Structures are given as structure tokens and as C-alpha cells.
Amino acid sequence: MMAKNKKPNPKSLARKPRGFPDKREDVLKAELDMIHRVSSVYRLWGFEGIETGAFEYADALGKFLPDQDRPNAGVFAIQDDDEQWMSLRYDLTAPLARFAAENWDTLPKPFRRYAYGPVWRNEKPGPGRFREFMQCDADTVGAKGPAADAEMIAMMAEALKAAGAQRFNVRVNTRDLMSGLLDSIDARDEETRLTILRALDKLDRLGLSGVADLLGEGREDESGDYTKGAGLDAERVKRVLAFAESGKSSRGETLEALAAVVSGNEAYDRGITELREIDGLLSAMGTPDGVVVFDPTIVRGLEYYTGPVFEGELLDEILDEKGRAVRIGSVGGGGRYDGLVSRFRNEEIPATGFSLGISRLAAAMSLTGELDALSGPVVVLVLDREHVADSHVLAHQLRAAGIRSEVYMGSSGMRPQMKYADRRGAPAVVIVGEDERQKGTVTIKDLIVGAQKAKAIKDNTEWRESRPGQVEVSRDEMVQTIKSMLEADN
The missing domain is CATH 3.40.50.800 (Anticodon-binding domain)
Incomplete structure (x- = not known):
């Protein structure tokens, strides 16, 4: 009696892990061309290219790492033969911090570097969200003050232009402004402060009324899920919304509007002064208002960034499956992170920089038709x-x-x-x-x-x-x- 044909073992079927995209010539060419054009901007501004390995010791990365035996939440980690845990890099900044700390005594100071390559994140993949993707970064290590930050902001605008983006802006905020606002409304505990900042970050999606609900008692979304609010009273909600609405058509008008929201707060005044200096420096670099804007709703990495923060955003809209216009949004960002390099050495080492998501930028520009059509042989x-x-x-x-x-x-x-x-x-x-x-x-x-x-x-x-x-x-x-x-x- 002949045996019945068995179904093939599913483990032997051709398949790939989720979040690790295959790329054909059109995508590869677009990304490589984009990396060349963007890194050429960095070199033009005097930055030095470096390349670090794909793996770093897990304790050196210092992010996404919970207190457990196997540090694989957020990163992909393996144990080396010396029993030390190594992780695939989740960005290009943490390896820079390690490199700068190791070589600080021999590096030119400030140290200005650019880098590009793949990064890996052990997160749930989704539409436009991968676990392996390309980035292209620029950073200055060892420079204090707004001049280095302004240079990064202006250079990010130039990099986006070189990449082929046609309608975009770089939106800028600073930590001192947000800290001063929160102090002025007596939001002292960490949970309340985080809830307020997360609400501000959702202004584009929820509008003023939705943000007002999250600042107050809370909000129920279309699916029926309820999000608890910050519990602010009406007067404090009004002040936070006034802060959120301070973004105007020019950087100067935004500064005037922001100055009218809070007065007599040291951190807030320091933030206004910092943005005024950045504005003057951007003008000196030939970066116009429409390209770089001040936006008080920009919130990034609350435990990571220590000063100015900024995001590069594509302004083009595409239609979703229901025919609704959807803004593509952020394709990169950065800011000042003075604590990252310092944790390796017993001295203060300031740093500022940004990252462009090359894979995301190429995918977004493909949707908007801004990528050149591929020409074969x-x-x-x-x-x-x-x-x-x-x-x-x-x-x-x-x-x-x-x-x-x-x-x-x-x-x-x-x-x-x-x-x-x-x-x-x-x-x-x-x-x-x-x-x-x-x-x-x-x-x-x-x-x-x-x-x-x-x-x-x-x-x-x-x-x-x-x-x-x-x-x-x-x-x-x-x-x-x-x-x-x-x-x-x-």
C-alpha cells in the first residue's frame, strides 16, 4: 500500500520574517542615490564619514534594555562566546557615543561626523514600519550652545532638499520651553507632565478639541477606547492650548506669540532666548521661514533630548484606502542630547545631531511620485x-x-x-x-x-x-x- 502524499513541512517553505523587506533594483537604486546625495551635503558642510559595526555590546547601547537576563526587548541580541551580550545597533547615534568616548583623547574637538547604514529594531512591524531600515545621520560631539544646533537644523533642510523632497519643512522646539510651561501650570509629577506632552504631540491628528479632552478628564476614541487625561482644570487647559496654538507663519511671529503665553519663568525665558538665537543663525545661513518653522507641539524622546529638538516633515498628502487625504509626516528628526556620550566618561561632553530615515523617505517619495522612474540597461x-x-x-x-x-x-x-x-x-x-x-x-x-x-x-x-x-x-x-x-x- 502506497503512503499518502504528505503536505510539505511548513518550515521548509520559502518565507521571510516580518519587518525585513526584500528590495529590488528600483528601491535599492533610490536608497543608494539618496544616501549619496545626502552624505554629499554632510561632506560639503565639513563633516567626516565614519562606519561602525552592526553589533555593539548591549550595555553600551543603553536603550530598550529591560532588567532581565536576556536583553532582547527592542533590540536583537545574542550572547558572545565570552558570555557578553551583543545587540544589533538600533540607530547610528549610540555607536557614535561609544566611538567618541573611546577615542575622545585623539579626536578633533568638536568631532563632526556623518554615517549611513542599516539599523535594526525588535518591534512589532506594520505598514511603513520595518524592523530593518536605512538611516543617514550627522552629529557634532563636543559643541555647546545654539550655533551647533542651528547648523544641524539648517543642514537637515539642505539634506531633505538634496534627497529630492519638494514640499517639506523642519519643525523646531526646545526642552526649556516645554519644561517652563509645565512648571508654570504647576504640573510637577512625572506622569502628569508626560500626559500633557503626549497630548500636545497629537494636535495634528486630534485637533484642539481632542487635545483639550486629553488635557482634562480624558477622551474616548472612535473605537470606544478611553484614554485618561491629565486632569487639568479649565484655566490650565486654556494656557496649554494657547501654547500649542503659538505656531505662526514666520519664526519671529511665533516667538512673539510664545512670549505672551508664559512670563517670569526662568526655564521658559531661557527657551525663548535660545530660539531667538537659533532664528538669527538660521537667517545668517540663508534658511528661510517657510523651510524651518518653530512649532511648540514638537515632542521627542523626553528622557533622551536635553535642548532643541526638531523633525523633518514631508507636506505632501496621499489618499488612504477610503479616499481620505493623509499627510505623510515625519521622515527624520534629532536634537541636543548632552547626556549620551558623557555616561561613558567622567566629564561633560555635549552633543547634537539628527537622523534621516532613508527607507521611509524613499517609500514616501515613491508614493508622491517624487522619485525618478527607474531606467534599466x-x-x-x-x-x-x-x-x-x-x-x-x-x-x-x-x-x-x-x-x-x-x-x-x-x-x-x-x-x-x-x-x-x-x-x-x-x-x-x-x-x-x-x-x-x-x-x-x-x-x-x-x-x-x-x-x-x-x-x-x-x-x-x-x-x-x-x-x-x-x-x-x-x-x-x-x-x-x-x-x-x-x-x-x-
């Missing part, structure tokens, strides 16, 4: 296997001229080869049949122009007669003809 077709070497000669001539090209390596006929070229995103194909070989010519088909012209052709007879986007030239003219095609298509 020119494909040299092979119509006669006896003359395949001739096809390689032609491809070699194209590559020698700097034109990306390939020879078709399959075994199919002309029509499947044309379909292959189309799927590769090829801008053109080179065809050499027996007629061309005898005449010493090649036929070049511009697939981009050909597709555009073909839309206006009504029947197959007209198409066969016109051969849209197709030209026959001598072999000596092939390279220049394709160069001219590519320049015209771009």
Missing part, C-alpha cells in the same frame, strides 16, 4: 546563437562609453526578448539580424519614445509600417545614437 538582443559573440562586442562598446547595457542570456525568440527588455525597464534595445549584419548596421528601438508614439496608432498595419521609435544606423553610429536617445528621454 540597454538590452542587446540575440537573434542568432551562432553570432552571440557579436552581441557581446556591441554591449562592450556601449559599456566602454559609460552606457549601462547587457546581452540577453535566455533562450527565447525575439518577442519574449522584447518583453524581457520591457520588464527590465530598458530604455532601448539593439537588434542585429542577418540583414543588419550584411549591411554593417544595427537597429535601435527607443522603448520610451516608441511606447509614447504607439498610443496614437490605431491599427497593427500602421504600427508595422511606422515602426515607432525605431531607427537603423551604422555600427559606428550606434553609441552616439543611443546616447542622444537617452539624453532626449531624460
Whole structure:
């Protein structure tokens, strides 16, 4: 009796872990081009590139690490053969802090560095939220004061522009303003302060009335879930909302509005002074109001940042599955973090910097149509296997001229080869049949122009007669003809 066919073991099926995206040429090219353009901005501003390893000792990362035997909440950790725990880096800043602390005595001070590469976070993945993604950072270690912060803010704006973003701004706030506001309304305990700041962070999504509910008794959302509020009385809610509404069309107007909300508070006054200095420095760097704005609702890393904080935000909107306009939002951020490097050494070492989420930025710009369409290689077709070497000669001539090209390596006929070229995103194909070989010519088909012209052709007879986007030239003219095609298509 024959045994029944068993179902394949699910463990042997081809599958990948959630949150670890596969990337094809279009995504890879977009991210690599973006990293090159952004890091070129950093280099232009005098920053030095460094690269650190993917793993750091878990205790050196100092974040996401609970008090337990296996430190794998938030990070991916393994135990080395010396029984020390190592974790994949969750960002590029913690490795910088370790590097700077180890090499501080020999580094130029301040130390200005940029870095790029993948980072990993052991978190629940979701739409647009991955567990492996690319970042591109810039940081200054060892510089106090608003000048270093202003430089970071201005450079982030330049980096976003270089990445290809067209509609964006960088929104800036500072810790002293928020601390002064909370002190002025007598919000002393940590839980109340956190509840207020989290409510402010939701202004874009919930509006003033929703934030007012969270500042007061609480709020019930559309699903029926109830969130307990900060318990502020009406007068204090009014003051916090006045603070939230202080953002105006220019940085100067915002500063005036903020100054009217709280008076006589040392931390708050210090925050106003700090933003005034940053405003003057940004103007000196040629960074206009519409690109960098002061926004009192920006809240980032309450236990991490110690001074100015800022976020880069795309202003484009896309439609969700219900046809509603949705703002893409933040694609990076940063601020001053004076405590991170200092915890490795018995001295104060200030630091400021920011990170751009390259993977998120590329995905967002793809949705808004701001990424350049991918152009594949020119494909040299092979119509006669006896003359395949001739096809390689032609491809070699194209590559020698700097034109990306390939020879078709399959075994199919002309029509499947044309379909292959189309799927590769090829801008053109080179065809050499027996007629061309005898005449010493090649036929070049511009697939981009050909597709555009073909839309206006009504029947197959007209198409066969016109051969849209197709030209026959001598072999000596092939390279220049394709160069001219590519320049015209771009």
C-alpha cells in the first residue's frame, strides 16, 4: 500500500520574517542615490564619514534594555562566546557615543561626523514600519550652545532638499520651553507632565478639541477606547492650548506669540532666548521661514533630548484606502542630547545631531511620485546563437562609453526578448539580424519614445509600417545614437 502524499513541512517553505523587506533594483537604486546625495551635503558642510559595526555590546547601547537576563526587548541580541551580550545597533547615534568616548583623547574637538547604514529594531512591524531600515545621520560631539544646533537644523533642510523632497519643512522646539510651561501650570509629577506632552504631540491628528479632552478628564476614541487625561482644570487647559496654538507663519511671529503665553519663568525665558538665537543663525545661513518653522507641539524622546529638538516633515498628502487625504509626516528628526556620550566618561561632553530615515523617505517619495522612474540597461538582443559573440562586442562598446547595457542570456525568440527588455525597464534595445549584419548596421528601438508614439496608432498595419521609435544606423553610429536617445528621454 502506497503512503499518502504528505503536505510539505511548513518550515521548509520559502518565507521571510516580518519587518525585513526584500528590495529590488528600483528601491535599492533610490536608497543608494539618496544616501549619496545626502552624505554629499554632510561632506560639503565639513563633516567626516565614519562606519561602525552592526553589533555593539548591549550595555553600551543603553536603550530598550529591560532588567532581565536576556536583553532582547527592542533590540536583537545574542550572547558572545565570552558570555557578553551583543545587540544589533538600533540607530547610528549610540555607536557614535561609544566611538567618541573611546577615542575622545585623539579626536578633533568638536568631532563632526556623518554615517549611513542599516539599523535594526525588535518591534512589532506594520505598514511603513520595518524592523530593518536605512538611516543617514550627522552629529557634532563636543559643541555647546545654539550655533551647533542651528547648523544641524539648517543642514537637515539642505539634506531633505538634496534627497529630492519638494514640499517639506523642519519643525523646531526646545526642552526649556516645554519644561517652563509645565512648571508654570504647576504640573510637577512625572506622569502628569508626560500626559500633557503626549497630548500636545497629537494636535495634528486630534485637533484642539481632542487635545483639550486629553488635557482634562480624558477622551474616548472612535473605537470606544478611553484614554485618561491629565486632569487639568479649565484655566490650565486654556494656557496649554494657547501654547500649542503659538505656531505662526514666520519664526519671529511665533516667538512673539510664545512670549505672551508664559512670563517670569526662568526655564521658559531661557527657551525663548535660545530660539531667538537659533532664528538669527538660521537667517545668517540663508534658511528661510517657510523651510524651518518653530512649532511648540514638537515632542521627542523626553528622557533622551536635553535642548532643541526638531523633525523633518514631508507636506505632501496621499489618499488612504477610503479616499481620505493623509499627510505623510515625519521622515527624520534629532536634537541636543548632552547626556549620551558623557555616561561613558567622567566629564561633560555635549552633543547634537539628527537622523534621516532613508527607507521611509524613499517609500514616501515613491508614493508622491517624487522619485525618478527607474531606467534599466540597454538590452542587446540575440537573434542568432551562432553570432552571440557579436552581441557581446556591441554591449562592450556601449559599456566602454559609460552606457549601462547587457546581452540577453535566455533562450527565447525575439518577442519574449522584447518583453524581457520591457520588464527590465530598458530604455532601448539593439537588434542585429542577418540583414543588419550584411549591411554593417544595427537597429535601435527607443522603448520610451516608441511606447509614447504607439498610443496614437490605431491599427497593427500602421504600427508595422511606422515602426515607432525605431531607427537603423551604422555600427559606428550606434553609441552616439543611443546616447542622444537617452539624453532626449531624460
